[in-house]
Amino acid sequence: MSDNDTKKPTGDAQPPPKGAPTDTPAAKIGPEPSNPPAGAKLDNPPAAASGPTGTPPPKPPSGPPPKPAPKNPGFITATIDGKEVVVKPGTNMIEAAKAVGSDIPYYCYHPRLSIAANCRICLIEASNAPKMVPACQTPMAEGQVVKTTTPKVKEQQRAVMEFLLLNHPVDCSICDQAGECKLQDYYMKYDYRPSRLEGSKALKNKRKVLGPRVVIDQERCIMCTRCVRVMNEVAKEPQLGVFGRGSHERIDVFPGSELNSNYSLNTVDVCPVGALLSRDFRFKARAWFLSATPSVCTGCSRGCTTYVDWMSQDSYRYRPRENEAINKSWMCDEGRLTYKYLNLGRVLQAQVGRRANRAGEAVPVTTRKEAVQAAAKALRSVQGSKQLAVLASPLASNEDLLAGLNFAKSTLGVSTVYVGGRPSGPADHFLMTADKNPNRKGLELIAKGLGLKLETFDALTTALKAGTVKALYAIGTEVPDNVDAFAEAAGQLDVFVAQAFTESAITAQATVLLPASVPVEDEGSFVQQDGIIQRFRKAYPPKGDVVPGWEWIRELTRELGGESTWKRAVDVWRELAGKVAEFAEFNWEKASPADREKPGINPLPAGADGRPAGYREFGTPRVRGI
Known part of the structure; x- marks a missing residue:
């Protein structure tokens, strides 16, 4: 009950007598009503006046105003x-x-x-x-x-x-990430002022080994948690976690475990600062001295798209290159470390005569021309013979295979080709496949297009034991099994001409050995297991007498009286596209553009000139000894 209900009326107005009608003017109590002051809140606001016809006005629509129609429907x-x-x-x-x-x-x-x-x-x-x-x-x-x-x-x-940067050590002078660090780049672009910090910084573990391939500097970590999400969401192996609180928060492995996943080095790729580092690449080279060339991983038939980072005729690391259809942004550790084999046990000089027969003796110097003449003389003696066999490796590029198989058919008169290659290995749930040969699909397509029959390596070993094969021409000397037994059998051959890039017990039995290039030393292409053709580009020139396989075949063809006008790998490719229909629509020029991406997972800022302040692009490093 309000005060107005208990107050008596004041002034001249008196209450109406009993029985008086209440709708008369005398029945009105108190002063005439007036308009409320502006802004006053009414418990019972007066009803809106009706229109001329007595119908109430339309109510405004309830809820938020309707959204405007999209300018581009569906977008x-x-x-x-x-x-x-x-x-x-x-x-x-x-x-x-x-x-x-x-x-x-x-x-x-x-x-x-x-x-x-x-x-x-x-x-x-x-x-x-x-x-x-x-x-x-x-x-x-x-x-x-x-x-x-x-x-x-x-x-x-x-x-x-x-x-x-509050607790970051700013130890750029000894940090492997220097030159490809987003903390450096963004400081120059968005901050670029001296620190106002006075006092000490949080101290953490400067070098903790997380696993066989990764080490962490916890003081450099900015807790972006990219590495944790990579292991949880991509590798599906939750081996990293966030521990601690506040300024003592850190990335670490769980107690009693280690970071041993086959995809652990992807955490190094996504780390925007120098916290996670590759134990293999650590302290080897500064990023600004490395050139990056588009390439393809040769570790298995997946054919992950990569960059090879190199300097002065040496490869230093592989990094994954973006490819939505194959490996997206990732790469397995096993394939990533195959760059080490590019310089391991390389055949650098042409050789005439079995090296196995000269154990402990110096290999006599043979020029390229002398090696070609010796190989041509040996092959001429068995040209068109049923005792001549050809071994092709699915590690060779499409260009080397087209040149070699076409030479085998048209010049040597061979109709059957035996398939070598690496032995099968483990596969996993993500990228790595059991077939460790990057171009098996390409070999099959080219042989089919040329009308050649493919036979297994076991069939070749059987023929060698039976003595039906007396001469062998090898486009790559990798074999899937029984290396020593095959090498012993090859030692009994009258003619064994081999193109190879790695020394082995088999190459030691070659009567003529021709050193062939690896993918980073020449351009070419592979066909990965799903039938996708990929081009790789030349990073640096080969050492010694090494030349691409198709170039050796060009010289052999000429020496045996044939014609060959190839000057570059693209010339071989054009012939391949004309002879094998599956390669006809591939655009050689646009594939794997020869860009120089600054290493790191983030692209360069797209500013006025696409470079942060103070950034300087380096040209191709000078190659020592050339």
Whole structure:
């Protein structure tokens, strides 16, 4: 009950007498009602006046106003830094900004991993948000206006950089990541001011071995958790975790375990700073002295697309190259470390005469011309004979195989080719396959296109034991099994001409040995297990007498009276495309563009010239001894 219910009326107005009608003017109590003051809140607001016909006015629609029709149905149309962008629904702001050339910095984001949104350097301004939003986590909306370079955004980026460097040791002079470190790049672009920190920094383990291939410097870690997500989501082997709190938070393995996955080195790839390091590459070379060339992994039939990082006729590491159809952004550790075999036990000089018969003696110097003449003389003696066999390795490139098999058919008169290659090995749930030969599919396609029959390696060993094969021409000397037994049988052959890049017990039995190049020493192509043709490019010139396999065959063809006009691998490719239909539509020129990507998982900023302040691109390093 309110006070008005108990107060007596005041003034001249009196209560109506008993029985008086209440609708008369005398029945009104109190002063005439007046309009309430502006802004006053009424418990019972007066009803709206009816229209001329007595019907109430229409009610306004409830809920938010309707969204405008999309400018491009099925897509999102928005504006980023004054540029219109059209993207698919669900595209986040980082990917949309890349489409219009705007660079939004990020550490924890990776396009193939779940969103963590914990580094906070990608905060930007959006028209439909009251405060800055993380670009990695926020999808684009229709009609949205995004700004990535406002003073507010820049100050936020500087603040995040200062926070990340708060406990970072800044030991760039001894850090392997120097030159490909996003902490360095972003400091130069978004912060570039002296530290205000006074006092000591948090101390952690500077060198902890996580497993056989990876070591961590916990002081450099910025806790982006990319490595944890790679192991959980890509490798499906949760071997890393986040331990501790606050400034003592760290990445580590679980107690009693180690980082021994076959995909552990992918954590080194995705680490944006120098926290996770490859024990194989550590302290070997500075990133700015390395050149990167598009290549293909030869570890198995998957044929992962890679970069080979090299300097002065030596390969230093393989890194995965983006390929949605094959390996996406990843690579197994076993294939990654196959670069070591490029210089292991290489055949660098042409040889005439069995090396096995000269144990302990110096190999006599033989020129390339002398080796070709000796090989041609030996093959001429068995030309067209049924006692001549040809062994082809599925490690050879399509160009070497086309040249070799065509030579075997048209010049040597052979109709059957025996298949060698590496023995089978373990496979896994992700990328690694059991077939360790990168070009078996290519060998099969080329032999079929040339009308040649393929036989197994076991059939060749049987023929050698039976004595029906007296001469052998080998395009690669890799064999799947019984290496010693095959080498012993090869030692009984009258003619054994071999093209090989690695010395072995088999090459020691060759009557003429021709040193062949490996993929990084010449350009060419492979066909991986799913039938995808991939081109690899030449990184550096070969050493010694080494030349591509097709070049040896060109010289042999000429020496035996034939014609061959090949000058480059692309010339062999054109002939291959004309003879084998499966290769006709492959675009040699556009495949594996010869770019120089700065090492690291993040692309270079797309600014005015695509380079951060102070960045300098190095040309091709000078090759020593050439």
